[in-house]
Amino acid sequence: MKQQNQNRRIYVKFTLTMVCCAILGAFCGAFASANNASIADLLSTSSEFIYKNNFAIVLINLIFLWAGTLFAMSGKKHAKQALQDDFAFEKANKHLCISLILSTLSFIWWFFSLSLTAVSIFQGVVLSHFVLACLLIAEICWVTALQSVCVSVTKQINPEKNGNIFDMKFHEKWYNSCDEAERAQIGECSYFSFRIMTMVYPVAIVLLIFAGTVSSINATLLLGLSVLWGIQHLSYQIRSFQISYLKK
Amino acid sequence: MPLENRLKELRAAHSLNQQELGALVGASRQTISLIERGDYNPSITLALRIAKVFNKSVEEVFYLTGEDSQ
Numbered sequence: 001m002k003q004q005n006q007n008r009r010i011y012v013k014f015t016l017t018m019v020c021c022a023i024l025g026a027f028c029g030a031f032a033s034a035n036n037a038s039i040a041d042l043l044s045t046s047s048e049f050i051y052k053n054n055f056a057i058v059l060i061n062l063i064f065l066w067a068g069t070l071f072a073m074s075g076k077k078h079a080k081q082a083l084q085d086d087f088a089f090e091k092a093n094k095h096l097c098i099s100l101i102l103s104t105l106s107f108i109w110w111f112f113s114l115s116l117t118a119v120s121i122f123q124g125v126v127l128s129h130f131v132l133a134c135l136l137i138a139e140i141c142w143v144t145a146l147q148s149v150c151v152s153v154t155k156q157i158n159p160e161k162n163g164n165i166f167d168m169k170f171h172e173k174w175y176n177s178c179d180e181a182e183r184a185q186i187g188e189c190s191y192f193s194f195r196i197m198t199m200v201y202p203v204a205i206v207l208l209i210f211a212g213t214v215s216s217i218n219a220t221l222l223l224g225l226s227v228l229w230g231i232q233h234l235s236y237q238i239r240s241f242q243i244s245y246l247k248k
Numbered sequence: 249m250p251l252e253n254r255l256k257e258l259r260a261a262h263s264l265n266q267q268e269l270g271a272l273v274g275a276s277r278q279t280i281s282l283i284e285r286g287d288y289n290p291s292i293t294l295a296l297r298i299a300k301v302f303n304k305s306v307e308e309v310f311y312l313t314g315e316d317s318q
Contacts, residue, residue: 086266089277158276181279181288 025206032213040214054120055128058113058135061106065142068102071095072149082157092157096150103146110139194236201229253310255284258302273297
C-alpha cells in the first residue's frame with residue numbers, strides 16, 4: 001500500500017514537472033519570437049564583448065594557475081611529514097586534490113582561450129596575437145607541470161600508486177593501482193558526473209532550440225551535441241550490459 | 249552510518265600509523281582513513297584482514313549501532 005502511494009506520487013510529480021516545463025517553454029518561445037531583434041542583438045553584443053576581452057580571458061587563467069600552484073606547494077610541504085604523520089597526510093592529500101581541481105579548471109579555460117585566439121587569428125593576424133600565442137604556450141606548459149607535480153607528490157604519499165601523466169594509459173594504470181575503497185569512490189564520482197551531464201545535455205539542446213528561434217543554428221551543432229549526449233549515455237549503458245552479461 | 253569500528257583505538261594500541269596498517273592489510277592509506285572516519289564500509293575480505301592484524305574477531309573491530317544492530 002505504501003509502495004503504491006509512493007508510485008502514485010512519483011507519477012503526479014512527473015506529470016506536474018512536464019506541465020511546468022511545457023508552460024515555461026511556451027512562455028520562453030513566445031518571449032523569444034516577440035523580441036527577435038533584441039535577443040539577437042544581445043547575443044551579438046555578448047559575443048563581441050567576449051572577443052574584445054580575449055586578452056583578459058587569457059590572463060584570468062593565470063589566477064587559477066597561481067592558486068593551483070600555491071596549493072600544490074602546500075601539499076608538497078605537508079607531504080614531507082606525511083609518511084609518519086597521519087594529520088600531515090590528510091592535509092597534503094586535501095591540498096593536492098584542490099590543486100588538481102584548479103589545474104583542471106585552468107586546462108578547460110585554456111582551451112576556451114585558445115579557441116577565441118584561433119578564431120581571432122583566422123580573421124586577421126595582428127601583433128597582439130603573437131603575445132597571446134606566447135602566453136598560451138606558457139600557460140599550457142604551466143598546467144602540465146602543475147598536474148605532473150600533483151601526481152608525483154600524490155605518488156610520494158601513496159607509494160602503491162602507478163602512472164605517469166605523459167603516458168597514454170595513465171588513467172588505466174592509476175585505476176589499476178587503486179584499492180576497493182578508492183575504486184568505489186571513483187565509481188560514485190563518475191555516476192555523479194553522469195547524472196549532472198544527463199541534465200546538462202537536454203538543457204543545452206533546449207537553449208539551442210531557443211537560439212534557433214532568433215537566428216539560424218547550424219544543424220551540425222545540434223547533431224554534434226546529440227552525438228555527444230549519445231556517446232555519454234550509450235557508453236554507460238553498453239558498459240553496464242557488458243559487466244552484467246558479457247564480462248566473465 | 250550504522251557500521252562503526254575501533255580501528256583508530258586498536259591502531260594506537262599497536263603503535264601503527266595508517267600507512268603501516270594499510271601496508272599490512274593490502275589497502276591504501278586513504279582507505280584506512282575512510283574506514284576510520286566511517287565514510288567507507290570495508291569488504292568482508294578487508295575486514296577479515298584487518299581483524300587478523302589485531303588478532304581479534306571481525307565483531308571486535310566492527311560493530312553495528314542503532315536499529316541495524318538488532
